[in-house]
């Protein structure tokens with residue numbers, strides 16, 4: 421069994437070896453492709469939101485993990501704002517994207533899956549955010565999807581009670597292509613930035629977030645439809661309105 425000490429050793433900067441990029445291997449796509457027949461769901465312009473006046477210091481001061489939410493749904497405008505705040509694309513080129521969060525080497529290794537329990541005008545279900553187009557696709561609208569994700573999160577009640585639960589899946593090759601064995605460190609560091617933006621953006625719309633790392637990896641990967649190696653659940657966060 422590889423221990424954390426082994427991992428720290430093999431992932432040292434000087435042990436990275438020659439990257440796939442250096443070896444001339446083509447770069448993986450910037451986003452997981454979706455089926456040609458997939459129905460794309462439009463989202464409002466995230467900049468169209470009217471935010472209450474609050475400065476950054478207040479937002480940082482107010483931030484805390486919230487696990488109890490009001491029943492009031494979120495608007496699609498608010499949902500769009502949260503997606504933009506966590507993974508929104510500001511600049512796109514063939515090789516990279518620049519987004520609202522930093523990422524090692526601008527690799528941006530995440531796909532965002534969102535369990536929607538309460539958003540006005542949106543059917544409940546599991547969606548995937550297409551950051552490059554700022555659109556959504558419906559992944560799973562089976563009646564027990566919320567229950568399955570709650571089970572995947574070891575029955576933490578705030579999943580089932582959330583308006584939204586964000587599940588960030590790492591598409592490992594995007595990072596591995598440049599950083600080899602050091603990539604897992606960078607993926608996990610990147611995940612922290614994404615979730616922190618969610619915490620702060622949520623405060624700006626009078627919502628609260630709770631980060632989740634206590635989840636069953638195999639169950640979560642299965643319910644999100646990823647293989648747990650090339651793509652794996654890296655971080656989860658629930659969100660809902662504050663009382």
Ligand SMILES: Cc1cc2nc3c(=O)[nH]c(=O)nc-3n(C[C@H](O)[C@H](O)[C@H](O)COP(=O)(O)O)c2cc1C
Pocket residue numbers: 483484485486487576630631632633634635
């Ligand atoms: C990496 C990480 C994993 C966490 N996992 C969970 C979790 O699985 N369930 C939970 O209820 N809270 C979880 N939390 C929330 C922490 O318990 C919380 O941040 C901590 O108690 C400090 O409280 P605060 O966020 O209100 O400052 C997690 C937080 C982090 C940063």
